[in-house]
Amino acid sequence: MQTEILTVSSIVEDIDKINKAGKLLREGNVVAIPTETVYGLAANALDEKAVSEIFKAKGRPQDNPLIVHISEVYDMEKLCDSVPESAYKLANAFWPGPLTMIMKKNDTVSETVTAGLDTVGIRCPRGRFARAIIRAAGVPLAAPSANTSGKPSPTCVQHVIDDLNGKIPAIVDGGACSVGVESTVVDLTTNPPTLLRPGGITAAQLREVLGELNEDRALTQNVGEGEKVRAPGMKYRHYAPSAPVVILKGAEEKVYDYLLKQSKDKKISFLCYGEESKKRLPEGVEIEVYASSDNPEDLARGLFDALRRLDGRDIDIIYARVPENGDGLEQAIVNRLEKAAGFEKVEL
Numbered sequence: 001m002q003t004e005i006l007t008v009s010s011i012v013e014d015i016d017k018i019n020k021a022g023k024l025l026r027e028g029n030v031v032a033i034p035t036e037t038v039y040g041l042a043a044n045a046l047d048e049k050a051v052s053e054i055f056k057a058k059g060r061p062q063d064n065p066l067i068v069h070i071s072e073v074y075d076m077e078k079l080c081d082s083v084p085e086s087a088y089k090l091a092n093a094f095w096p097g098p099l100t101m102i103m104k105k106n107d108t109v110s111e112t113v114t115a116g117l118d119t120v121g122i123r124c125p126r127g128r129f130a131r132a133i134i135r136a137a138g139v140p141l142a143a144p145s146a147n148t149s150g151k152p153s154p155t156c157v158q159h160v161i162d163d164l165n166g167k168i169p170a171i172v173d174g175g176a177c178s179v180g181v182e183s184t185v186v187d188l189t190t191n192p193p194t195l196l197r198p199g200g201i202t203a204a205q206l207r208e209v210l211g212e213l214n215e216d217r218a219l220t221q222n223v224g225e226g227e228k229v230r231a232p233g234m235k236y237r238h239y240a241p242s243a244p245v246v247i248l249k250g251a252e253e254k255v256y257d258y259l260l261k262q263s264k265d266k267k268i269s270f271l272c273y274g275e276e277s278k279k280r281l282p283e284g285v286e287i288e289v290y291a292s293s294d295n296p297e298d299l300a301r302g303l304f305d306a307l308r309r310l311d312g313r314d315i316d317i318i319y320a321r322v323p324e325n326g327d328g329l330e331q332a333i334v335n336r337l338e339k340a341a342g343f344e345k346v347e348l
């Protein structure tokens with residue numbers, strides 16, 4: 001299949017391309033689209049056949065539900081059995097934006113979308129092209145991240161091309177994603193609500209609106225295959241380059257000593273901060289920078305691109321720096337790296 005790239009830089013000037021993407025989606029095709037978080041692989045959420053094409057193109061496990069994207073906040077009412085008060089509060093504070101809310105679904109949403117669950121994840125994205133494409137399609141769009149399953153999520157069009165060229169009819173290129181990590185997922189069917197995936201809206205921001213917020217155990221530990229989890233996506237190895245990833249924690253000197261020792265009998269890469277790349281790292285240690293340590297927004301934007309640059313290289317192991325955890329954007333960065341590492345960590 002020939003994949004057409006529809007490059008957009010203005011809603012007004014590129015309206016024909018946006019309408020073309022909308023028409024392809026309405027007619028049951030799968031199209032990759034830009035959002036403010038990561039690129040999504042979209043299909044008409046009300047068309048089961050179209051939705052099943054998403055699973056095929058990505059190689060996604062059938063038991064991992066998809067997020068439904070809407071352009072108007074109140075469209076959530078059309079997809080849910082009942083909308084809790086907390087959803088209106090969160091929508092008021094953070095939509096359009098990088099927040100997905102899990103609520104009880106109604107019959108409009110098929111179990112192909114929700115992987116058999118009676119709940120649905122809904123997000124109203126802030127990305128202007130995403131919203132324009134949903135409007136042009138005239139239907140809600142089911143969309144996971146537009147990567148091959150297991151690989152780091154795509155934050156620019158080249159990542160989507162690398163994974164999906166020839167497998168889907170079109171990719172809309174709207175430039176680099178401004179957030180760079182996926183949306184925060186919060187389950188509103190529990191009391192208090194549960195954070196299932198940290199992301200662009202922080203736990204601290206959610207607590208300001210909700211008061212109490214629980215955090216799912218899959219955020220901080222491996223959950224085995226076959227175990228029942230609240231966010232099915234959290235049990236798979238994810239965001240992973242081909243070589244194993246191990247997180248290094250500890251003071252700079254200790255980390256560099258450790259790298260030196262390891263580099264004697266292994267080919268290693270070190271995913272580090274910008275400021276470290278200017279220091280004298282042990283010879284033979286290949287470095288890859290994601291951003292400087294004092295800027296979590298840049299770290300989030302740079303993370304998946306760095307992981308993709310590390311993918312497919314002839315190396316034995318990747319050691320990675322992670323920021324201090326907390327309830328800010330760092331939590332999303334730590335979560336993605338811990339998932340990539342399968343929670344492997346060396347404390348020095």
Ligand code: TXA
Pocket residue numbers: 035037038039040041064065066067098100102114117119120121123125143144145146181182183184185196197230231232233234
């Ligand atoms: O930022 C994002 O959320 C991006 C863009 C494209 O919007 N989408 C995205 O989708 O990251 P995906 O499929 O890669 O991740 C969705 C996550 C998965 O971990 C999935 O298990 C969880 O949300 N999820 C979706 N529906 C759910 C539900 N009903 N209950 C629990 N978890 C759900």
Ligand code: MG
Pocket residue numbers: 144145153
């Ligand atoms: Mg994904």
